[in-house]
Amino acid sequence: MDKKQVEQQVIENYQKDENMMILVFAQWCVNNDLDPVELYKRAYPSQDSNAALAQMVDLTVDKDEAGEIADETLLGVLSLFGNEDLAIVVTEEIQKRKNS
Template identity: 45%
Template sequence: MNQKELAQHIIQKYQEDEKIMVLLFIQWCQDQNLDPEKLYKEAYPAQPANSFLKQLMDDQVSTDMDIDAGTLIQVMQTFGNDDLAHVIAKYAER
């Protein structure tokens, strides 16, 4: 595998993992009767709406998994979404 192929593979893997992260977030929000877009906006008020989040919500993809807040928070932090992890923790305490 040459450098270009390796770089493309890494990018593709990151995008796949990012999709899983967003799907877990959506599923957790649905399980808690929360609006994922509202929580995202609370975490990142200066950013525009997340089109990827909206797309996956519109696709109505369900993971059929029971996701606990602690795991979701760790996943968010792994991807550098610390502000969203903080908002999730706040709502999980309720």
């Protein structure tokens, strides 16, 4: 592989991993009766719609069919990708759930 091919492979792998992070977030939201698009807008109010999020939301399954996603797992994945603002909104929702 030449340098350009290696760079392309790294970019493709990152994009796949990023999509997996988005899918984990979206499925966690579904599992917890939350709207992933609404939470994303709260975290990033100045951003327009997120095409990757919309695509991953389409891949989610009903919470009865999904496996559990631990809160800590989601927060760890968000942290890996530097989504601190989204992690803050998720943490707020976790606290609401624990307080009710």
